[in-house]
Amino acid sequence: KRFYQSVSISQGEGGFEINLDHRKLKTPQAKLFTVPSEALAIAVATEWDSQKDTIKFYTMHLTTLCNTALDNPTQRNKKQLIRAAVKFLETDTVCYRVEEPPALAELQKNEWDPVVAWAEKRYNVTIGSSTSILGPNIPASTKDTFVSHLASYNMWALQGIEFVITQLKSLILSMSLIDRHITVEKAVLLSRLEEEYQIRRWGNVEWAHDYDLCELRARTAAGTLFVHLCSESSTVKHKLLQD
Amino acid sequence: MAALGAPLRTLRALLRELRHAAGRSYRDSPAYRHVLSAFREHRVTSEKLCRAQQELHFQAATYLCLLRSVREHEALHREYHGRGERSPQEVAGLVGFRLPQQPGGKG
Numbered sequence: 001k002r003f004y005q006s007v008s009i010s011q012g013e014g015g016f017e018i019n020l021d022h023r024k025l026k027t028p029q030a031k032l033f034t035v036p037s038e039a040l041a042i043a044v045a046t047e048w049d050s051q052k053d054t055i056k057f058y059t060m061h062l063t064t065l066c067n068t069a070l071d072n073p074t075q076r077n078k079k080q081l082i083r084a085a086v087k088f089l090e091t092d093t094v095c096y097r098v099e100e101p102p103a104l105a106e107l108q109k110n111e112w113d114p115v116v117a118w119a120e121k122r123y124n125v126t127i128g129s130s131t132s133i134l135g136p137n138i139p140a141s142t143k144d145t146f147v148s149h150l151a152s153y154n155m156w157a158l159q160g161i162e163f164v165i166t167q168l169k170s171l172i173l174s175m176s177l178i179d180r181h182i183t184v185e186k187a188v189l190l191s192r193l194e195e196e197y198q199i200r201r202w203g204n205v206e207w208a209h210d211y212d213l214c215e216l217r218a219r220t221a222a223g224t225l226f227v228h229l230c231s232e233s234s235t236v237k238h239k240l241l242q243d
Numbered sequence: 244m245a246a247l248g249a250p251l252r253t254l255r256a257l258l259r260e261l262r263h264a265a266g267r268s269y270r271d272s273p274a275y276r277h278v279l280s281a282f283r284e285h286r287v288t289s290e291k292l293c294r295a296q297q298e299l300h301f302q303a304a305t306y307l308c309l310l311r312s313v314r315e316h317e318a319l320h321r322e323y324h325g326r327g328e329r330s331p332q333e334v335a336g337l338v339g340f341r342l343p344q345q346p347g348g349k350g
Contacts, residue, residue: 046265046272049264059317184304211319214315221308225305
């Protein structure tokens with residue numbers, strides 16, 4: 001099903017475009033596929049070039065994210081995206097604690113408390129955690145802080161942020177990742193803490209556990225890279241060499 | 244800042260992943276060239292805690308994670324989830340039969 005020989009990048013009016021042979025790539029809604037960042041375009045081109053005989057769209061996470069940003073199929077504006085993202089705080093994984101088994105509760109405390117503490121310090125907010133079925137009680141001021149912080153990101157980056165939050169099921173882990181406080185592998189581990197605990201107890205099932213793990217890692221990594229590439233402004237400052 | 248280890252190690256692993264992804268002409272691929280030039284650009288600095296350098300390293304590590312996870316995920320998919328149905332010939336062969344060759348189909 002791979003119908004093209006070569007993949008290349010070109011610069012158009014709206015940004016960078018992907019060429020499959022001499023055809024310009026389009027989104028599912030038939031819009032011209034343009035991205036604001038050259039590095040992102042290169043990464044997308046690499047996804048297309050990595051396809052062998054058949055095109056496996058489920059492996060092309062960056063392409064999918066770009067398509068979502070360009071088409072906006074859920075028709076959400078910036079405010080709605082931010083609201084969806086911050087709403088996740090109410091059911092944030094790292095705030096939602098168990099009481100038993102005690103080993104798991106302890107593990108959650110040891111692994112998740114530091115991240116919550118980091119977020120509270122970094123954003124100067126109160127978050128806390130809860131073992132109640134209703135989840136933590138997040139003060140309105142905390143939500144407001146995150147709303148205004150997220151407003152500083154552009155629409156593309158926000159699509160990426162919302163995607164990462166949905167994958168990790170946690171706003172706090174996502175911000176920790178986007179602020180480069182933890183790596184993708186660590187974020188995924190913390191997101192799957194209970195699974196990892198159960199795996200350690202009952203054993204690993206490769207075709208299920210590793211499969212899910214790799215998929216979550218791939219998606220989260222793609223989302224994070226997408227956010228950074230869409231919101232960076234790389235300026236190389238040349239330091240003057242001293243004679 | 245996340246615990247990332249040595250940038251050189253990340254770079255080498257990343258280039259290796261790109262080689263897997265691209266095939267024969269990996270050295271000419273835009274991704275390969277971009278990664279190398281980005282690392283070279285940020286090498287010349289006397290500051291140990293250069294922020295741009297750390298940002299680049301984080302980005303490289305994230306991209307490495309992406310390429311690696313996609314490859315592993317695809318391998319798992321192929322091994323466990325991809326085989327699909329067996330053809331009638333294969334099924335017959337499982338129990339030692341061979342399907343008859345009939346030119347016009349069944350009578």
